Amino acid sequence: MRSVTETTLLKPPSVSMALRTLLRADTTVLLRNRQALGLSIVLPVAILFITGSGRRNQILDAGYLIGLSITYGLMAAGLFGYPMAVARDRESGVFQRMRVTPVPMWTVSVSRIVVQLVLSLVMSLVVLGLGGVRHHLTFTVANWLLVLLVSLLGAAVFLSIGQAVVGLTTTSGQVNAFSRVLFAVLLVVGLIGSTGLLGDTFRTVAGWTPVGALSNLYEWATGSATWGSNQTIGLVASLAYVVVFGYIGVRFFRWTVR
């Protein structure tokens, strides 16, 4: 232990050092969480192959289907992976311990979000690559970059929703239940609504949902559609989701539940 006269040496770390340290730890935790990794990478690939077969392939454009698959990957990470990890760490007291270290707690959140964003980008690249093979498409550099850009927006949308879920709940059980219902609703509305099987009105409504909005943006990013009203709606809706749910998530979030 130090004597009192030596305590001038003890200072809070720089933000960059704190972030570096947290990013290393959060990346390690994520890579060891096979369930979260599987959900974020395997699920969208499975959806890519399921939706790419049969009559659905004729109804929906290949670019839209690839976008839909990426969107479900983003949704899995944002609605399950991220909020469940936060809720569990909050319950077990990990955050309580971190709160008494000399780093601002926003660095803890930023680190976790950055790790999730990187995972989302990796997943997007994997699905886009496999999607190109599956649907016999060749993407330009611009397509790849635009897909990454839309993926960043999409990850922000679902992480905001996940943050709102974990902000409005207190236990991991509640987060799990809430996220399951939300996931099922968004999955069904996005998938069925986008086919137009339930009519144009339902299709229009689906275009405003997170899944529909992002799928329309991906359709443009992959070069399957030109920019139109669907994409404008998709962009506006996505930004609105980020702002609204991000605000709710930050406003109501508590680091401890004890």
Add this chain to the structure above:
Amino acid sequence: MADQAGILEVEGLVVRYGTRTAVDGLDLSVERGEIFGLLGPNGAGKTSTLSAIEGLLTPAAGTVKVVGHDAARDPLSVRALIGVQLQASSFQAELTLTEILRLYAGLYGLTLSPDDVAGRLRRSGLQDEATKRYKQTSGGQQQRFSLLVAMLHDPPLLLLDEPTAGLDPQARRQLWSQIERARGEGGSILLTTHSMEEAQSVCDRVAIIDRGQLVALGTPAELVAVHKDDPRVLAAAHGDVTLEDVFIGLTGDEIRD
């Protein structure tokens, strides 16, 4: 000048949650090299006092200073000066003990070499657990590891919240040797405990608080000497008056939640 002042100075501390007053004008100080016990029944205000010292809440009135730094105005600097072991906290279950040590070293602005990490784990008797994940370690190992992390940056003040709760006698003794070593190196320790025996045997001074107010302060022997003729204390005693009898006599024997 800093050497003459207390490591921790709490003056007129008031903590309120809405209309409820959890700490009501508390004064106390912890000197260099001192083991100070903060005792009180459940709901007495111990946790609120610790939270104010950690800079986690803003007092309604009063000040908390750690080595001259105001905990409310400069919480990050204060947290750099204290090591904290919380009873109800944990570490990332998926990380190994080595990885957690590196993580917390970084959060305190330190870079540990592999030899540093190995040496610290060895001193806590955890060298064989270095590559084990936190969730794979036993309760006693987790408690020792928690203290090790609290002492990682050699802080001048350690805050320990019921450090030996749930430990077997061997683990408790080992933990106390760690704490004594920290004190021997010039550190000060503020601890909470429900074990009056432990407080009597290890604390240099104790403060008994109840309903947010200080009801007694002194060495365990002084408290027993001053209060041994108090009728409330005598009513609680079964033979020679102990610190526990003083505690029960001054805070009452009704169960608190």
